[in-house]
Amino acid sequence: MALATSDMTMSYARLHHLADRHADALMSARGPAGPVAVVCDTDGGAIPLVLGALRTGRPVVLLPGGPTASVRETSLRYTGCSRIAWPGARPEDVRVELLEPSAEAPLSEASLVFCTSGSTGHPKLVPLGDPALCRFADWASARFGIGEGTKVLSYAPLNFDLSLLEVWTTLSRGGTVIGATGPALRDAERLARLVGKWQPEVIEGVPVLYERLARGLPALAADGAPTARHVIMTGDNTPQPTRRAVREMFPSATYYNVYGSTETNDSLVAVLDGEQMVADHVPLGEPLPGVDIRLVADDGGELAGPGVAELYVVTPFQTAGYIDPAGRYDGSFVEGGRDGPGAFGSTYFRSGDLVERRSDGSLWFVGRRDFRVKVRGVSVDLEDVEDVLLRMDAVVEAVALPWNGSGDTSVAAVIRTDPDRTVSSVEVRRFCASRVEPAAVPFRIVFADRPLPRTSTGKIDRNAAVRFLPAPSRTTAPAD
Incomplete structure (x- = not known):
């Protein structure tokens, strides 16, 4: 048996059959040659689809399921994918969309390309060869x-x-x-x-x-x-x-x-x-x-x-x-x-x-040593979270910090808003959720009633900003 989930099992014979079927579907879709992107939705159909993509002999770019538009756009542009495939409701189903490749870097040696979280639209594309x-x-x-x-x-x-x-x-x-x-x-x-x-x-x-x-x-x-x-x-x-x-x-x-x-x-x-x-x-x-x-x-x-x-x-x-x-x-x-x-x-x-x-x-x-933290295994760039927060019209200053209030690391945000405008924590999370991956959405949000502390070079003093947060999170902030 190759695969077992809560509601299905799949033999190796079935897996190979589906992989061949998906490879045929990907190759028969007329269009330019180039890498294949596969959206890795969380169901059993993604595994035979990735295997089928590999059988085309082309590099396979593994996209997260439901990525933000900016993550997908950057990944496809940098890798020059000629088609993108989604698993269907059943393991034998697949949807293929042809793309116009716009490669800015070659992928000749890659078999799989991992697309990291891209917490705010800047995914890291990591190619691995056989x-x-x-x-x-x-x-x-x-x-x-x-x-x-x-x-x-x-x-x-x-x-x-x-x-x-x-x-x-x-x-x-x-x-x-x-x-x-x-x-x-x-x-x-x-x-x-x-x-x-x-x-x-x-x-x-x-x-x-x-x-x-x-x-x-x-x-x-x-x-x-x-x-x-x-x-x-x-x-x-x-x-x-x-x-x-x-x-x-x-x-x-x-x-x-x-x-x-x-x-x-x-x-x-x-x-x-x-x-x-x-x-x-x-x-x-x-x-x-x-x-x-x-x-x-x-x-x-x-x-x-x-x-x-x-x-x-x-x-x-x-x-x-x-x-x-x-x-x-x-x-x-x-x-x-x-x-x-x-x-x-x-x-x-x-x-x-x-x-x-x-x-x-x-x-x-x-x-x-930098501004990246792991949130439940996902790498999040705190500076990128700040960039998103500052896009809100009401936000004047913002700093993102690691939050350890429940024993696990998540993202906290300290925000100062325009005195004449108000914004709620729910609005902040909703704004972020449409622009970043779930791990990067601030879990803890604190509104500051005074300017955030600055270093001698004019940057926000992260170690001082930690004091805005409740005591459980007061650990060392990422080094500036």
Whole structure:
């Protein structure tokens, strides 16, 4: 069996048949040659559609389901897609729309192109070629015992890099993808019922997956209790209460904290025991085979001993660089050697993460050095959120900050409005919701009755602005 969801199963024979059918539909649609974009809606039909797109031999751009218009427009323009495909109501259905390619960068070496959240219209387009994909599948299948018949839960959308393990590694090894689709994605009880019914052996996810499972699993009978062998936590730093819940839900599993990014894929892994699962924090772990890491200080020098610096990483699974003709992300990749960290011939990704190396050599996540934060596994650029807030007519000043009031990071906004105009929190969220991805919509909104504090250079003083927020969120703001 290739795929199982709450309401359907699919054999490998059926999956291959549908993939061939979709490939024929994509190729028969007359139009110029070029990459194919697939909208990764959250149902079982997206998997055979992506496979069909891959069988055309063209690069496949994975678009999030329901992306904002600006995210889709930027993605299609930069990748030069010649057609875009949507899964239908049934796995065999597909809708294909022809496009006029306007490529500003070639995709000759790419097989899959991941489209990151693009929280406010500036998605990062991350191409991966076959060699990187194959090397990742080799590592993941060996590390987590994924082989013929292994059941692996798929919770992340197909345009997330987590799908490399959950879907593509699983299918490449003859395993079964247990797909959380439709209502099971957001309904805790339905998600728990899916896990209880199919008993996946490998579960991977960002904190929200485990939080929903913890709410839904108590409703299951004892014989439906999950029996996963490997439980993988990702998304930078899973909160302690969530880790406690994971240990209670999966008492006999092996626990992992995996660090990585869409650009490099999995980079570090820590195997955690029961005590570590309930500690205040968990380590980032050891580099995967073939991975090299460097801690680089602000002056460009490498940190040799204990201390805090930015993590640079190179992996066998990483992208060669963004599809970014606008140059928005110049400097994200650094050549190793005389003028850079590490060895000649290696291209390091600047993670933007501040990492502490302790005296025993262990690595610990400290925070971000830029204005990006992870919200339930989704990267959000706080400066871009501010740009959207300032588009509101009534808003004079705005600053977006990480909010940790409930134990998980979300976005908070401090706003000063025109004294002669009023705006409500509901109006702010509604305005943002039509322009940004859900993770970027401010969860906490505070209206300031005085000008926001500024630094000596005239920028909003983020660390001072944190004081406008209630006490639970008063953690270090992203560095200016």
